[in-house]
Amino acid sequence: MKIIETGFDGLYELEPNIFGDKRGYFFESYRRELYQELGIREDFVQDNESFSVKGTLRGLHFQKPPHAQAKLVRVIHGKVLDIALDIRKDSPTYGKHHTVLLEAERHNMFLIPAGFAHGFVALEDSVFFYKCSNYYHKxxxxxxxxxxxxxxxxxxxxxxxxxxxxxxxxxFAAYKQSPAF
Structure with a gap:
């Protein structure tokens, strides 16, 4: 597993080791002990999947504490432009965002810690998969x-x-006035 630093605390792009041959490919998208060895301590409790037609934009979403969620996101089919906006008021990157192109062919993933608003736009018809560290709480x-x-x-x-x-x-100006994070 390769970790790509983003300049934001806890926000990483991940590239798994892909094992392929003429039959196809195999990779581990998540293995708790490996993630812990890499310093990633999130305990994921819920998996979600969505389908979006090309041109669909979803976001920017988050859950407020104590139900805030870290997410491990990837695209199973298609391609999306994924955005994470730092909304942690005590963070040096507060109000800044990072963009990752997630592509099914690359199998890359994006680890988004709690305290970020998240959104994506489907550049192709796409199946989007994500693990969450906390349960959905409306x-x-x-x-x-x-x-x-x-x-x-x-x-x-x-x-x-x-x-x-x-x-x-x-x-964002209205968000800055709220006590969310």
Whole structure:
């Protein structure tokens, strides 16, 4: 497993070791002891999967403490541009974001610690898979408007398909006024 540093505390891109031959391939997407050896201590308790048609944008979502979640995300089919926005108010990278291109062909993954808002846009029809370190808790849902110009996020797409719910999320200035993280 190769860990790629992002410059954000706890936020990593991961490239697993792929074993392939004429029959296909094999890789371990998650092995607790290996992750712990690499310094990743998240205890994942829930797996989720979604399908998004090309052009769908989901996010920026998070769960508030004490139900905040770390996520280990990857694409099983397709390609997505994945965004993690640091919303930890005591972090030196607060308000900054990091982008990773997740591709099924590469099998790369993105480890997003608790305290980040997360979103992605499907650049192809895509199956998105993620492990969570905490259970979904509806009352703890939070979000930040995906196209808030103060964040400077380049989603790489014009006119994305966005849910009604995500179109009315508060902007980052409103989030900064809240006690969330």
């Amino acid at each position: 009352e703890s849902e939070g979000g930040i408007l995906w196209n808030d110009t103060s964040l400077g996020i380049d989603w790489g797409i014009s006119n994305p398909i966005v849910s009604e719910k995500d179109q009315v999320l508060p902007n």
